[in-house]
Amino acid sequence: MTTVLQLEQISKQVFNESDRHTTILNQINLTVNKGDFITVLGGNGAGKSTLFNAITGSTSVSGGQVSLKGKHLNTIKEEKRAAFIARVFQDPKMGTAPRMTVAENLLLALKRGQKPTLFSRGLNRHYDYFKSLCETIGNGLEEKLDVPTEQLSGGQRQSLSLLMATLTEPDVLLLDEHTAALDPKIAVRLMELTDQIIHEKQLTCLMITHRMEDALKYGNRLIVLEKGSIKSDLNEKEKSALSMDDLFHLFERDETPAP
């Protein structure tokens, strides 16, 4: 098994006004192997999003080392890491450029990590490819290729974000509650699509979710984050033996996991 992503002793502290520091991430160790699909659970404020930010480089870490395929990332800027690490945010507005069309957004995604040149963008060359891609989703996105994404529904936007994040088959895909803002029905469909894409492209993925049934149903590994530490880390076997009840008990009583 090859290690794709490695976190060693990752810590994140922030200082508040009175100059006292709060620990958001506390000595996190995590080894992610190629093809892993890890679901991440944890109460509000457990540090899940911060963990992702530490991986993508959108926040600096206070200590520890993040490595991707053996390469240390700490000194590498977010924009450079983006060539290998893709992300879908919870807020459908965050994932796309609102005034640019669906096709234009896909084109940006296709050129992930490439230095933008002064050559013509060549949208027409990829137009048919984009159309066929959108058709695979089955929510009418292919009809909206020339529509600015601000006019799409939340579900369409989020499936576009997912398409964009996985287009170039990144080494690591990070999903941060990407179905949380959607209607339940649409959330279920997006989750099925997510699972399908991850398997087809054999992606390595970490998925934060607030839906326990998704955490159980999908992926081959489950971690529970609490107060900035990994409280449990269950492998495929342990995970498949887990019931919803067991999962509830993994949370502390005073922490209210989202329904």
Next chain:
Amino acid sequence: MIISAIAQGLLWSVLGIGIFTTYRILNFPDLTAEGSFPLGAAVAVTAILFGIHPIFASLLAVIAGMLAGLVTSLLYIKGKIPIILSGILVMSGLHSVILFIMRRPNLSLLNQPRLFDTFSGLPNYFDVVVVGLIVLMIVISLLLGFFYTDLGQAYIATGDNEKMARSFGIETDKMKLMGIVLSNGLIALGGALVAQNNGYADVNGGSGIIVIGLASIIIAEVAFSNMKLGERLLTIVIGSILYQLLLLGVIRLGLDTTYIRLFSSAILAMCLMLPQVRQKMRLGTLIGKGEEF
């Protein structure tokens, strides 16, 4: 008189387009404009007085404006000074730079060659119109060409959703730097053109020009909604001409020119307060097809 206003509008629209590239695409209020505009004027007029051909004098003005933009963007990006303050610092500092270049508060181009001389055979003001149209054609086609390159798309994405742009590997700081540099180059070109038309450069020539630039953009957006990027650039030219005609009308009505600036600000403020305009500001653009601005 109307032809004169149209000619003015054409020249001033270069300023509007320059401001548009940051203010509308990046959502950046860059106040450097109030310094880079008179800087462009000063550089062009001084260069012409040194015997440099008006075309090259105007190009020198562009370079000077780009340098001013470079300073602002470095203050903002590297120095982490808020963009408004960075712009104000540079705008204020440029006052001294302009005095240094011109060696006096204003400089006349009396009996000196100007960009419009090539067409001096044309009737009054038409030479300015023709030169204005040629310059605009070059500027707009270069800009449009740029916007539809990979780099231009990365630039637009940066203004549209910075966080998303970065998550796809776009170096957003570089894009902003490029935008501010480019924008101030255009604004300085506007200054160079207007100065040659007026026949002089003045160290205070930039005061209030942001309002003029914004007015052409806002008038364009009120008059024409749902435009693609290329059409939007053209409508700024129309907006700029409409604004000049509006000023002309007001003067014709007998308004004391002392109050022109107050009048301009009031008009702009009212346009900005129109609810649908406000919504447009927030969304950047509204419904329709394609990339809209």
